[in-house]
Each structure stands twice: as structure tokens, then as C-alpha cells.
Amino acid sequence: MKNGLALFLGAFVILALSWAGLLLTAHQQLGSLSQYKDPTDDVLYPQPLSGVADQGRLVYQDLGCVSCHTQQVRHEGFGSDIERKWGLRGSYARDYIRDNTVFIGQSRLGPDLRNTGSLELHPYADAEYFYKLLYAPHSVAPGTNMPAYTFLFDVHPLAGRQPSDKAISLPGKYAPGAGYEVVPTLRARALVAYLMSLKDPFDYPTERNLNAAAAPAKEGAH
Numbered sequence: 001m002k003n004g005l006a007l008f009l010g011a012f013v014i015l016a017l018s019w020a021g022l023l024l025t026a027h028q029q030l031g032s033l034s035q036y037k038d039p040t041d042d043v044l045y046p047q048p049l050s051g052v053a054d055q056g057r058l059v060y061q062d063l064g065c066v067s068c069h070t071q072q073v074r075h076e077g078f079g080s081d082i083e084r085k086w087g088l089r090g091s092y093a094r095d096y097i098r099d100n101t102v103f104i105g106q107s108r109l110g111p112d113l114r115n116t117g118s119l120e121l122h123p124y125a126d127a128e129y130f131y132k133l134l135y136a137p138h139s140v141a142p143g144t145n146m147p148a149y150t151f152l153f154d155v156h157p158l159a160g161r162q163p164s165d166k167a168i169s170l171p172g173k174y175a176p177g178a179g180y181e182v183v184p185t186l187r188a189r190a191l192v193a194y195l196m197s198l199k200d201p202f203d204y205p206t207e208r209n210l211n212a213a214a215a216p217a218k219e220g221a222h
């Protein structure tokens with residue numbers, strides 16, 4: 001083949017350019033994003049995860065929660081996420097810069113969890129609620145197909161010992177039985193710390209116009 005080298009170089013250059021283009025465009029759009037300082041109180045957003053919550057992030061990844069839960073709130077005009085109280089606003093790229101692995105997810109068998117730790121949106125969702133949901137999902141959400149993660153808990157016989165202050169209280173038939181207590185393991189505690197940290201409370205002024213562009217044109221606003 002006479003033009004073998006030219007053909008090879010041509011193909012190489014085309015592939016190399018498209019690869020670089022893909023990488024550089026993404027870097028230009030997202031790579032330069034940094035935390036935003038709220039001028040009113042000098043707090044930087046998104047706030048970094050605490051150490052325990054960061055361990056919980058790995059548990060979340062490990063257990064494959066992404067197979068049923070997304071972490072991306074669609075902007076107004078692109079679905080009913082805001083009405084469902086999955087967020088106060090749509091998600092922006094900047095929300096994810098603290099995450100080493102982004103758990104955007106793709107199927108929603110369960111609710112979106114991007115703001116599941118926001119007590120403003122879900123006043124019922126405290127740590128106790130998350131523990132009950134993980135140990136016995138039906139005790140807080142009857143009929144749900146969220147699986148039980150009982151292996152994240154130790155069921156101890158009390159055997160005359162002082163009950164643990166970390167033991168969770170379970171209703172009726174979900175209770176472990178007289179003389180026993182259910183205590184979250186370190187993994188469960190880390191996972192729940194992660195879930196409680198999931199919230200995007202700050203609306204960056206720099207991104208707000210992206211939301212406005214996505215929203216459908218208001219009636220009479222010509």
C-alpha cells in the first residue's frame with residue numbers, strides 16, 4: 001500500500017483532534033468552575049463534604065444506589081422536579097465540583113436525592129428517618145420497592161446491658177423483639193451523614209440566567 005503512511009497519519013490526526021476537542025471543550029466549560037463566595041456572609045458554595053459524609057459517598061457508590069436514584073434536578077420547563085420538591089432550583093454544573101465521582105444516575109425508580117438532606121424541602125427526613133428507611137423501608141414507605149439494607153445494622157441482644165444511645169426505634173412488627181436492639185454500623189452512619197449532606201441551598205447569581213433561559217416563555221412577556 002503506497003499511501004499507507006499518509007492514510008495512517010490522516011486518521012491519527014483526525015482522531016487526535018476530535019479527542020482533544022472533546023476534552024478541551026469540556027475543560028473550558030467545566031474545568032474552570034470554582035467555589036462561589038456568597039458576598040452576604042463570605043461562605044463558599046458548594047460547601048465541601050465533611051470527612052464522614054465523604055466516606056458515606058463511597059458507601060453510596062459501593063451499594064449501587066445510583067441504579068434507582070438520580071442526583072440531578074431538572075430545570076423548570078424540563079419536568080416536574082421542582083414541583084415534586086426534589087430541589088428549590090435546577091442543578092448546575094457548579095454544584096458537582098466537590099464530587100470526585102458524580103452520581104448523576106440515569107433511572108428514577110426512586111426519587112431524586114440531590115436535595116434529600118434539605119430539611120426545608122423534606123422536614124420529615126432526619127437521620128432517624130434515613131436509618132428506618134435503610135433497615136426497614138416499609139416502616140416509613142409502605143409498599144415501596146426500595147430494598148432493605150439490613151446488613152448495614154447490627155442486631156444485638158441487650159443481655160442486661162445498657163441500651164446503645166445509637167439504637168434506632170422501629171414501629172410494631174419491624175422492631176427486633178424484646179431484649180434486642182438495632183444499631184447502625186459505621187457504614188450506615190457514614191451513609192446517612194452523606195444523605196444529610198445532600199442539598200444545594202445556594203442559587204449562584206452567575207448561573208441564575210441559565211435557569212431563566214430554560215424556563216418556558218411567560219405568557220404576555222413579548
Ligand code: HEC
Pocket residue numbers: 060063064065066067068069109110111113116122125130133141144145146147149191195
Ligand atoms: C430498587 C430500587 C432502589 C434502590 C437500589 C435504592 N432505592 Fe432508595 N428508594 C427507592 C424508592 C422506590 C423510594 C421511594 C420510597 C417511597 O415510596 O417514599 C426510595 C426512597 C429513598 C429515599 C427517601 C427519599 C425521600 O425524600 O423520602 C432515600 C434517602 C433513599 N431511597 C436512599 C437510598 C440509598 C442510600 C440507596 C442505596 C443504599 C437506595 N436508596 C437504593 C428505590 C431504591
